[in-house]
Every structure is written in structure tokens, then in C-alpha cells.
Amino acid sequence: xxxxxxxxxxxxxxxxxxxxxxxxxxxxxxxxxxxxxxxxxxxxxxxxxxxxxxxxxxxxxxxxxxxxxxxxxxxxxxxxxxxxxxxxxxxxxxxxxxxxxxxxxxxxxxxxxxxxxxxxxxxxxxxxxxxxxxxxxxxxxxxxxxxxxxxxxxxxxxxxxxxxxxxxxxxxxxxxxxxxxxxxxxxxxxxxxxxxxxxxxxxxxxxxxxxxxxxxxxxxxxxxxxxxxxxxxxxxxxxxxxxxxxxxxxxxxxxxxxxxxxxxxxxx
Ligand code: NAD
Numbered sequence: 131x132x133x134x135x136x137x138x139x140x141x142x143x144x145x146x147x148x149x150x151x152x153x154x155x156x157x158x159x160x161x162x163x164x165x166x167x168x169x170x171x172x173x174x175x176x177x178x179x180x181x182x183x184x185x186x187x188x189x190x191x192x193x194x195x196x197x198x199x200x201x202x203x204x205x206x207x208x209x210x211x212x213x214x215x216x217x218x219x220x221x222x223x224x225x226x227x228x229x230x231x232x233x234x235x236x237x238x239x240x241x242x243x244x245x246x247x248x249x250x251x252x253x254x255x256x257x258x259x260x261x262x263x264x265x266x267x268x269x270x271x272x273x274x275x276x277x278x279x280x281x282x283x284x285x286x287x288x289x290x291x292x293x294x295x296x297x298x299x300x301x302x303x304x305x306x307x308x309x310x311x312x313x314x315x316x317x318x319x320x321x322x323x324x325x326x327x328x329x330x331x332x333x334x335x336x337x338x339x340x341x342x343x344x345x346x347x348x349x350x351x352x353x354x355x356x357x358x359x360x361x362x363x364x365x366x367x368x369x370x371x372x373x374x375x376x377x378x379x380x381x382x383x384x385x386x387x388x389x390x391x392x393x394x395x396x397x398x
Contacts, residue, residue, distance in 0.1 A: 131163070135163070136166070138164075139163075139164060139165055139166040140164060140165050140166075140201040140202060140378075140379070140382045141165075141166060141167070141168025141169075141199055141200045141201050141202075142159050142165050142166065142167055142168055142200065142201070142202055142203070142204055142375075142378060143168055143169040143170075143171060143196050143197060143200040143202070143203045143204070143224070144156055144159070144167065144169070144170050144171065144203075144204050144205075145171045145203060145204070145205035145206070145207050145211065145212070145215050145228075146171070146172070146205060146206050146207035146208075146211070147170035147171060147172055147183060147189055148170075148172050148176065148178055148183075148189060149206060149207065150367060151206035151229065151367060151370065151371060151374075152170075152206060152207075154367045154368060154370070154371035155204050155206065155371045155374060155375060156170070156183060156184075157368075157371065158368070158371040158372050158374075158375040159204075159375055160184075162375050162379060164379050165202075165375065165378065165379055167183070167184050167187050168187070168199055168200040168201070169187060169190065169195075169196035169197070169198075169199075169200055170183045170187050170188070170189045170190070170196070171189075171190060171191065171193055171196045171215065172189050172190070172191055173191060173207075173211065174191040175191075176189070176191070179191055193214070193215050193218045194218060194222070197218060197219060197222040197224050198222075200224055201224065201225065201382050202224065202225040202226070202227065202378045202381060202382050203215065203219050203224055203225070203226045203227065203228075204227045204228075204374050204375065204378050205226065205227070205228040205229070205230060206228070206229045206230060206374070207230055208230060208232075208291070209230055209232055209233045209234070209237055211230075212228050212230040212233070212237075212241075213237055213240055213241075216228070216240075216241060216244050216250070217244065219248060220244045220247040220248050223247075223248060224248065225248055225249045225250070225378070225381045225382055225384070226244075226248060226249070226250045226251075226381075227250075227251045227252075227374055227377050227378045227381060228241075228250075228251070228252050229252075229253060229254070229255075229256055229370065229374055230252075231254055231292050231295060231296025231297075232291060232292030232296065233252075238252075241388070242388050245386065245387055245388035246386055246387075247386055248386050249381050249384040249385065249386055249387055249389060250381075250387070250388050250389070251377045251381055251388075251389050251390075251391060251394065252388070253377070253390075253391035254295075254296030254297050254299065254300040255296065255297040255300060255370065255391075256369075256370045256371075256372075256373030256374040256377065256391065257362070257364070257369045257370055257373055258369070258373060258395050259362055259369070260297060260300075260347070260362050261391060261392060261395055261397060262397070263301065263347070263349070263360055263362045264300055264301055264304040265304070265397060266360055267301050267304040267305050267308070267349045267360055268304040268305065268307050268308040269308065270308070270349075270351055270358060270360065271304070271305040271306075271307075271308025271309050271351070272308035272309065273308075274351045274353070274358065275309070276309065276330060276331065277353060277354075278351035278352060278353045278358070279328065279330075279332070279334075279351070279352045279353075280302075280305045280309075280332075280333045280334070280349070280350070280351055280352075281333075281334040281335075281336070281350045281352060282294075282298055282301055282302055282305070282333070282334065282335045282336070282347065282348065282349050282350070283298075283335070283336040283337070283338065283347075283348050283350075284297065284298040284335075284336075284337055284338065284345065284346065284347045284348075285337075285338040285339070285340065285343050285345075285346045286338075286339060286343055286344070286345050286346075287339070287340070287341060287342045287343050287344065288339050288340050288341060288342075290339060293337040293339070294319065294335045294337045295337070295345065295347070297345065297347055298335050298337070298347055299313075299335075301347055301349050302317060302333050302335055305333055305349065306333060309331075311331060311333070313333060316329075316331045316332055316333050317332075317333050317334075317335060318332045318333065318334045318335070319335055319337075321334070343364075344364040344365070344366060344367050344370075345364045346361070346362065346363045346364065347361070347362050348360070348361045349361075373391070373394075373395075376394060377391060377394045380394045381394075
């Protein structure tokens with residue numbers, strides 16, 4: 131690469147840099163022509179703080195120092211870390227891409243408020259295919275109507291902290307939108323005991339956990355004597371990381387605002 135191309139590359143701060151996704155993000159940044167790793171942030175007390183992830187990048191827990199000289203943050207960590215680091219990025223005027231899931235309604239509102247100060251993308255899933263599945267789920271729900279019962283299930287690796295997955299909630303939201311329903315009013319997250327007949331408008335979400343599975347989601351529309359199933363299966367985390375890195379390159383230089391991932395993929 132020419133010296134001027136390297137000089138023009140935007141610098142990325144990776145939050146959760148030594149996590150499962152952090153490792154994939156660093157690998158995708160390394161091969162992106164417009165981006166380079168600027169800093170790597172980890173939680174206080176992480177045993178590998180101070181180790182080098184690249185020749186000139188050492189893992190730190192000091193967010194203010196890490197933000198210096200960076201153009202964009204990519205964060206896949208935990209909700210409390212995302213909120214803390216997003217505040218710091220807003221103070222520093224640095225763009226922010228995050229895929230952290232499990233945020234509460236209040237935490238999501240805080241993300242939206244901070245996006246009035248800097249450009250932000252927060253997506254439950256950065257895979258192009260999953261975002262297309264969201265679109266298909268909404269349209270199937272709209273076209274099949276209330277004669278078909280909507281049920282979703284997801285499976286993820288056993289270390290996943292939040293349930294149901296952010297992607298399952300995103301897909302369930304798409305189903306609800308297709309029927310002009312509120313997901314909050316109709317989601318059913320647990321079934322046990324003498325639960326009686328299924329309410330017609332219910333949107334069921336079942337969660338499985340085990341092994342090292344990076345994520346599978348099935349959206350079912352169950353009718354009388356027939357069933358439609360829409361399925362996405364991840365075999366690796368690479369496509370999540372490449373989508374997030376693509377979003378980061380897209381976001382640098384834009385005005386403040388909360389941008390939907392669909393816009394990055396041109397799905398609207
Ligand atoms: P992980 O546990 O492997 O990695 C999280 C990392 O964040 C860890 O290294 C941890 O030490 C670090 N961390 C925790 N607190 C921190 C802090 N205060 N500052 C900096 N770093 C901190 O988890 P993972 O599998 O990489 O998943 C991370 C998140 O990304 C989860 O919420 C998961 O659901 C989500 N995820 C989203 C997508 C998507 O496409 N949106 C895809 C996969 C995973």
C-alpha cells in the first residue's frame with residue numbers, strides 16, 4: 131500500500147478487543163483498505179492488559195487515552211461498558227458502531243440520546259443476510275396474516291449472557307411490524323405448566339444454549355396443515371465482523387444521528 135494511502139486510513143478503537151468478536155473485528159480491520167487499528171480497549175483487570183495486539187497497539191483500559199487520534203469505535207462488549215464508552219466517545223466527538231446486545235429499554239434510549247452528539251450505529255446483527263431475513267420476516271408476517279401463528283427459536287453458544295438473543299428480538303419485532311402489533315404486548319418468552327390455549331396474536335420466542343454455536347435463528351409461521359420456516363445459520367463470526375467494519379467505514383465523517391444498519395447495506 132502506498133504511503134499516502136496508509137496516512138489516509140481512519141483509525142479504529144476496538145472495545146472488547148480480546149473478546150470473541152473483538153478478535154474478529156481486529157482481523158477485518160487489518161484487511162480493510164480504508165481502516166487501521168488505532169487502539170484496543172479491554173476491561174480493567176483483564177489479565178492481558180499491556181500486551182501488544184499489533185506492533186504499535188497495546189491493550190489498555192483507559193478509554194480517554196484510547197480515543198485520542200481515533201476516528202471511529204467498534205464495540206462488541208457488555209451493556210454497561212458500551213454506555214460508559216459511548217459517553218466518552220460523545221465527549222471526544224468520535225463516531226461509534228456497536229453490536230452489543232442485551233441493552234434495556236432505558237439503555238437504548240440513552241444510546242439514542244448520545245447519538246444526537248455523534249454518529250452512531252447500534253445493530254443487533256451486522257450480517258447482511260440476517261438483515262435481509264428481517265425484511266423477509268416482516269413481509270411474510272404481513273402477507274400470511276393472523277391465520278398463521280408466529281414462533282421463533284434461536285440457539286447460541288453456552289457463554290452467551292443475554293436471552294433471547296438481540297437478533298431473535300429484532301426478528302420478532304419485524305414479525306410484529308408486519309402485523310401492526312406491539313412486540314412488547316404479544317411476546318411469549320416462557321411456556322411451562324397448564325398454560326391453556328395459545329393466544330392468537332402471540333409471538334413465541336424460545337431460547338436454546340450449548341456448545342460453541344455462533345448463532346442460528348428460525349422464524350416459523352405455523353398454519354393448519356402447512357408451515358413456512360425462514361432460517362439463518364451462522365457457522366462463523368466473520369460476517370458479523372465484516373458488516374460492523376463496513377458500517378464503521380461508512381459512518382466516519384457523517385453528521386450526528388442514530389443510523390439504521392439497513393442504510394449501510396442499502397436495504398431501504
Ligand atoms: P465476549 O465475552 O467474547 O467479549 C466481550 C469482551 O468485552 C470481553 O473481552 C470483555 O473482557 C470485554 N469487556 C467487558 N467489559 C469491558 C469494558 N468495561 N471495557 C472494555 N471491554 C470490556 O463476547 P462476544 O461473543 O464477543 O460478544 C460481545 C457482544 O456482542 C454480546 O453482546 C453479543 O451478543 C454481541 N454480538 C453481536 C453481534 C452482532 O452482529 N450485533 C454478533 C455477535 C455478538
